[in-house]
Amino acid sequence: MHGAGHILEVFYLLLAAQLMAYLFRRLGQPVVIGEVLAGILVGPALLGWVHEGEILEFLAELGAIFLLFMVGLETRLRDILAVGKEAFLVAVLGVAFPFVGGYLFGLQIGFQTLPSLFLGTALVATSVGITARVLQELGVLSRPYARIILGAAVIDDVLGLIVLAVVNGVAKTGAVEFGAILQLILLSLAFVGVAVALAPLFARLPLDRLPVGSPVGFALAFGVGMAALAATIGLAPIVGAFLGGMLLAELREKYKLEEPIFAIEGFLAPIFFAMVGVRLELAALVQPATLVAGAVVSVIAILGKVLGGFLGALTQGYRAATVVGVGMAPRGEVGLIVAALGLAAGAVNEEEYAIVLFMVVATTLFAPLALKPLIAWAERARRVGGD
Known part of the structure; x- marks a missing residue:
């Protein structure tokens, strides 16, 4: 497709996302659901105006990167460390x-055994972009339960990557490659550890005296660079973007970083969520066997995260712990990547892939719908000083 066609597809995505976001806001529902449905509307499943392609996939990935970079900018490291024990347990x-x-x-x-292992692995990693958007929309990123979710999501990604490496290694070679897994663990821990260690230095960084065009330009390059570094190691790029934003969090007010980066996020993030809808293969989800098995797997996926989050964050009170559990429920692209690897390795067939696809859709839609009333419930208790 020539350039004008790509621009037209971006226009369709943005217009549909904005209209659906407006509608869902008027209905009092999370706008992220409207943006996902916008992608279904203009995608191959219905109108067929937008199709998957490298350019749109790249813009969608940038949308996820800038969303988590912005969330990181609004999250100070000391706040994450204050709930570190709970975040680790939740993860x-x-x-x-x-x-x-x-x-x-x-x-x-x-x-x-092998398809069952891939099914379990597809349920492991949280797709925090969905939850982060809801937390940002409701203005509760500073709450302890939000910080637990964000901290747990970073640890969750590392753990999920390790589980995937083990299962994928078994699928390819029939054995666990301990050397490769150890290298992966050490690189991941080093990446996160160095970011944490550098945080005090970044808090004093004179952005206006660096040999760069502007503080905002440096921040943008740094956020994308951290995302690229995370991807090189094998972590999700959004983990690097979040850590990059968190390193600059102490500087955001001094150098007025928030407003211009929020503007970029406001352009790209709706493309990310709309592309979730574009990718959905509705025909694969309506087969009777897929509906039944997919529904059960979705319940297992949701209950597993809710129970883990609830038990891990119970020190914060049962209301906040419930928010944490539901906030960890979305799976998103991570589950699909796991299923696609299993498909490529011959360990998963089309029916098993469709079950994972159903689970991804169900958890993606469930979390924002459940989070809004749960957060309101938790906030009411916080205002009156209850649990």
């Missing part, structure tokens, strides 16, 4: 419960 339990549940259910319905 570990939120990986263990869904993985075991998915694996056992796969065996129960007749899957072989």
Whole structure:
């Protein structure tokens, strides 16, 4: 497709996302749901005006990167460290419960061991972009439960990557490659650890005296660079973007970083969420076997994260702990990547892939719809000093 065609597709995505966001805001619902539905509307499933392609996929990835970079800018490291124990527990339990549940259910319905392992792995990693958008929209990023979700999402990504490396290694070679897994763990820990260690230095960084065009220009380059570095290591780029934003959080007011970066995010993030809808293959989701198995897997996926989040964050009170659990529920692109790897390795068939696709859709739609009333419930208790 020539350049004008790509521009037209971006226009359709943005227009549909804005109209649906307006409608959902008027209905009192999370706008992210409207943006996902906008992608379904203009995508191949319905109108067929927008199709998957490298340019749109790249813009969508940039949208996720800038969304988490912006969230990082609004999150100070000391606030994350203050809830570090809870974030670690939430991440570990939120990986263990869904993985075991998915694996056992796969065996129960007749899957072989390897497809069952891939099913469990697809349920592991949280797609924090959906939750981050809701937290940002409701203005609660400073709350302890929001910081637990964001901190847990970083740990969750590292743990999910390790589980995926183990299962993918078994699929390819029939054995666990301990050397490669150890290297992956050390690189991931080094990346996060160095970012944490450098935070005090970045808080004093004189952006206006650096040999760069502007403080905002430096911030943009730094955020994208951190995302690229994370991707090089094997982590999700959004983890690097979030850490990059967090390193600059202490400087955002001094150098007025927030407004221009928010403007860029406001352009790109709706493309990311709309492309979630464009990618959905509705025909694969309406097969009776897929509907039944997909519904059960979705329940396992949601309950696993909710239970892990609730138990891990219970020190914050049962209302905040419930918000954390639901906030960790979306799976998004991570689950699809796992299923696609299984498909490529011959360990997962089309039916099993469709079950994962159903789960991704269900958890993506469930979390924002459930989060809004749950956050209102938690905020009411906070205002009156209750649990």
